[in-house]
Amino acid sequence: MLLTADELEKRLRAIGAERYHRLHPFHRLLHSGGCTKGQVQAWALNRYCYQAMIPVKDASLIARCDDPDIRREWRRRLVDHDGERAGEGGIARWLRLTDGLGLDRDYVVSMRGVLPATRFAVEAYVHFVRERTLLEAIASSLTELFSPAIISERIEGMLANYDFITRETLAYFVERPPQAERDAGFALDYVKRHATTVERQQAVIAALEFKCDVLWAMLDALYHAYVEPRHIPPGAFVPAS
């Protein structure tokens, strides 16, 4: 059945309420102080792989888009993550977090210790954006609708619960919410205007579910390797005990 634009938005927000990784047990552990330093390191190291691929994902979207207005709008995301010069932008701020956690920067950037499942999930996201319709590619970014809430939980929870975490190391998260709100607003508006058939609406819903699956699978892999049963795959990061 064809939804109105507002019903579609409600449906998309409901996906966030049910499937966004804020609900994953790993995040509950992380935010409540239940993680060891090694587990926080593993999280930051693996999440670096995601952060580092975001501009590749966004450039892949720009590369397949023939509308200069959308390309210009989407280009802001490249600026947010890559900055205007070396040492600026979201990826550089993520490295301040991994530095603060005592991880060697070359090791982090090499991604040698990243869980294969993290890599596969992140690559699935990049390939999705390259291979599906532009509408689905844009819709897959809509998890940003839900990120400001998780970020405020994270900043408060991690500052309160870990003595090895400082406001400076969390600079990534301090900068992120207004960017995410602007980006999610644009993408949601685009999706509401262009998902005008049942088929397109279903594709948009599936794209957001897919993206929730990507984020969820990353935390499943972390949980398996570093929380329970702590079964680290061959070659992946091993925390100092």
Place this chain on the structure above:
Amino acid sequence: MLLTADELEKRLRAIGAERYHRLHPFHRLLHSGGCTKGQVQAWALNRYCYQAMIPVKDASLIARCDDPDIRREWRRRLVDHDGERAGEGGIARWLRLTDGLGLDRDYVVSMRGVLPATRFAVEAYVHFVRERTLLEAIASSLTELFSPAIISERIEGMLANYDFITRETLAYFVERPPQAERDAGFALDYVKRHATTVERQQAVIAALEFKCDVLWAMLDALYHAYVEPRHIPPGAFVPAS
């Protein structure tokens, strides 16, 4: 340091001895009778996703190969998995296993219940074969070197330990070892003849490690969802309890 062809083979076999999924705790459970029927169903359902994509992977390799000899050789794999007519070949035999386990065939083929992490790992394999060099693509198939041993363990272990498993439902595994030996022999010979620089040898080693990671990550995801902590991601198969 440049290895001789025989040293390279030894190095590749050592990867199997260290990283092949035969060593994964899920396989120990599966083969020793430690799985519930629901866990065996989850394994067969998720592994179907892998089986179903193998001909897509192999056709991707043929599609990028300009040597008719290799294309012809590799075409046998399509025949093995897709058969000469409907109802024949490895995928059809895999469905006899899922049938025998009481899974609905339409549900299995739809892949709706497959773990996202399984899908991401399988897609990573297909993309690897499409995007890397032909030598790396061929090397990534070399896990077949190690499969005859795991298959004989599996047939004996599963027949002895589960009353819901019959020789007929394991037809896939009965047929597979001679095919795998032939294919692995060809691929190993190709790799030994073409990996003639240090760089190519390292790429071949990394390709086989990558493929071991794919198989390992699939079992990590199964273990997390269905063994411990039995945390099934949203939307994935839930065994009848």
